[in-house]
Amino acid sequence: MPDAVSIIATKRDGHVLSSEQIDWVVDGFTRGTVADEQMSSLAMAILLRGMNREEISSWTNAMIASGTRLDFSSLPRPTVDKHSTGGVGDKITLPLAPLVASCGAAVPQLSGRGLGHTGGTLDKLESIAGWRADLTNDEIHSILADPAVGGVVCAAGADLAPADKRLYALRDVTGTVESIPLIASSIMSKKIAEGTSALVLDVKVGTGAFMKTAEQARELAAAMVDLGTDAGVRTIALLTRMDTPLGLTAGNALEVAESVEVLAGGGPDDIVELTVELAAAMLAAAGIDDVDPRERLRDGRAMDRWRAMISAQGGDPDANLPVARHTHQVTAGSDGVLTRLDAMAVGVSAWRLGAGRERQGEPVQFGAGVTMHAKPGDAVRAGQPLFTLSTDTPERFDSAIDALTGGWDIGADAPPTAPLVIDTVR
Template sequence: MLISEIIRKKRDGNCLTDDEIAQMVQGISNDSASDAQVAAFAMAVLLNGMARDEAAALTLAMRDSGDVFDWSGLPGPVVDKHSTGGVGDNVSLMLAPIIAACGAYVPMISGRGLGHTGGTLDKMESIPGYVATPDNAVFSKVVNEVGCAIIGQTAHLAPADKRFYGIRDVTATVESIALITASILSKKLAAGLGSLVMDVKFGNGAFMSDFEKARELAVSITEVARAAGLPCHALLTDMNQPLADAAGNAVEVVNAVEFLTGVRREARLTEVVIGLCGEMLVTAGIEADRDSARILAQAALDDGRATERFGKMVAALGGPLDFVENHQKYLPVAPVLWKVPAPSAGHVNAIATRDVGLAVVELGGGRRVSGDAVDPAVGLTGLLPLGAMVEKGDTIALVHAQSEEAAKRSQSQILSAYDIGDNPASAPVVRDIID
C-alpha cells in the first residue's frame, strides 16, 4: 500500500493492520516517507488515536528498526525503569545498583535533560572519565559483570523513533498518548528487557501536569507493553515539588552517593526509590509481593551492597576506582555558593517546580537548545520541601553558580517559585500504582 493510503486510512479514523504499520515505520527509517508524510501520519494519530493492538504493533516495528539486545545468556532476570522526567529526580542512580544487588540485571539506557527536567546521562557525565555512550560490547560486559550499567541511547537503537520524534517535536504532535507510549516502549524493548516499571509523574513540574492525563499515559504504557509481551507496572508520583533537595548534575550525584551510603536519605526520595524497586523485583519474579520486595531492596541499600555495585559500575565505565569514597574530590564544584533567604516567616505553601528546573537551566545546568553544553558544577541544593517552616531570612535554597551575577538572578527565580504562607501543604508522593 502507498504511504499516502496508510495516512488516509488513519486520517479517516480506521485501524491499521500490523503490515501497514510496519510499512509506515520502514518509510520513517529509510526515508522513503517524506517529512511531510511522517508529520501527516503523526497528526492523524494525534487526532484519532490508536487501539492498543495498533500501538503495540507500532512499538514493535520501531523496536525492530535497529539493534535489539539479547540478554538470554544472563543467569537472572533483566528489568529496567523509565521516568517521564522531573526536577531533582536522581532515582536511577540509586535504583539500578539496588536492583543489581538483589539479583536482577539492569541495562539502563537513559536520556539527557529535556526542557526544565534533568537528564540521568548528564548527571553521570559529571563524573570524570565516565563513558556514557560505550559500544555494545562494553555495555554488555558491564551489565554481565556488575549487574547494571547506565548509558545513553546509541544511534542504532530504535532509529525510527529518533526521526519520528524529531518531526513530532516541530509539528505539535508530541502530546499523542499512543505515540509517547510507542516512543518510550520501543527503546525499552530494544534494550532486551524482560520487564519494565514506569515512573509517570504529574504536577506542576511534570511533563503532564494533570493527574488524570498522567494516569491515562500510565495505563496506555502498561497495557501496550503487555500487548507487546513486556510485563509492566507503573507508579504515579507527585512532582509538585522537587523530588530530591538538589537539582543540577554534580549536586544530584552527591545526593545519590549520600543516599546510597546512608549519610542522608530524604523521606520522599526514599519512598519513590524503594517503591519502584519493589515493583521491579515483583515484575522480574525475584519476589512474589511488593512488601517482601521492598524489604529486600531496603536491605540491599542498608547493608552496603548497592553502594558497592554503584562504585563498580562507575569504575567499569571509566570513572575513578575510588569514586564513592572520594566523590567530593572528583566532582566539579561551582566557585560561588549563594544563600537564598526566606522573604517572610511561615510555611512553604507551594513551589512552582518547573520554574525551579528552569533556574538550573539558566545557571547553565541544562540546555536552552539541543546543542548547548551543560555545566555540571552548577545547580541548587538545600531546597526546602512543601510544608517546611521558616523564619524570615532562613535559607530556602543554596545556589551553586559560576558568578555572583548568575547567583543573584537565580535567587530572584527561586523566590518567585516559592510561596511562603500559613497553610502548610502535604501530599503523598506515590499517588497510585498500575499493576
C-alpha cells in the first residue's frame, strides 16, 4: 500500500513514480487524506527531479479522474479549442473563438482569470455589461449546439479536474509554478476533461511570457502535445513571440474594444496575423479545410458570431464599455525610432493600474490599463505620447510609471523584424 512519505522520498531521490503511486497520492490529496504540506513537498521534488512521459501522462490522468469529463460527441460539428500560456495584450481568444465558430467548428473555450502581469480572458469579457462566465454543462452544450452561435468562452466548472485547482493554489505559494511537468499536466488535464476533439496550444516565448526561452517553450509544448496525443486529442502547438505586447492595449475593456476592431475587419496587424494563424491551425486540427478565416473577418460573419456569443451568455454587445476616470500620458524623451518595447514592463504597469490582481478573488478595474501609441519600428518625436495610462485610482500612477521605466528604447535605426510564430510542435 503506497504512503505519502515514501512517494515523496521516491521522487526526492530521483526515481520514477509508478501509476499506482500517482493515482494514490492524487486521490488522497483530492479527498484530504494527503496533507497540503505533503503535496507541496512532492511538487518541489517534481520541480527539482522532473518526470518522464509516462509519469506525466499518469499524473494528468489522475487529475482528470478527480472530477467529471464533458462529452461533446453528440454535437453535429467537430470541436476544437485553443489554449494560450499567457502574455501581455494577449486578447486573441476574443476574436478567435467567434472566427473559428463562423468557419463551421464548435469552440468550447474554457478560460481563466488573470493573476500577476498576464490578463485573464474572463476578466476582459466580464467588462461587457451582463456577460457571465459561469455556465452549467447543459448551458455550454446548448450554446455549442446552436447553429447560430457554436462557440462559448466560460469558466471551468468546480468539478473539472478539481485536484489540479487545489494543487495550483499550493504551487502558487510554494515556488513550484515553474515545473514543466506540472504546468503541462495542469493545462492538459483541464483541456482533456473539457472533452474537445482537437486542441491548438499557443505557447508564448519571451520577456513577457512564463517561458523565457525557445528551449523552455519547446519542452513544454512537446510535453503537452504528447499528453494530448496519448489521450486521443489531436494536438498541435505553436511557439509564438512575447517580447513585445500584442496589439496596442493591455487592460480588460481596452482589449475588448481592440478585439471588436479586429472582428470589424481592422485592428493591429499583429493581432490579425496571430488570430488568422491560430484559426487556420484550429480548422486544420478539426478537419475543416475549405474555409478561409480571413474571408470570415472581411465578410462580417465572424462579427455576427461574436454578437451571438456575447448575447448567449447574457451580455449586451452594444453596451458601452467601462472607461477609467483618470488618465496620464508618458511621452518620448527624444526623436528617433522605437527599438524595444518590453512586454513585462507594460504588463506590470497595467497590473499596477488595477487591470490585474495580486491574489485570487480580488476585483479588477475593467477600464484600467495601458494604451500604446507606438510599437518597435515606429518613428517617434520628443514629447510625443508613447503610452496612455488609465485607472480609477490615480494614486496608482507613480508605481505604474515606475514599472515602465527602462521598458523601452529609442534609437536611430528600426530593429529587425521577426516572425510572430517561431516554431510548430506536432
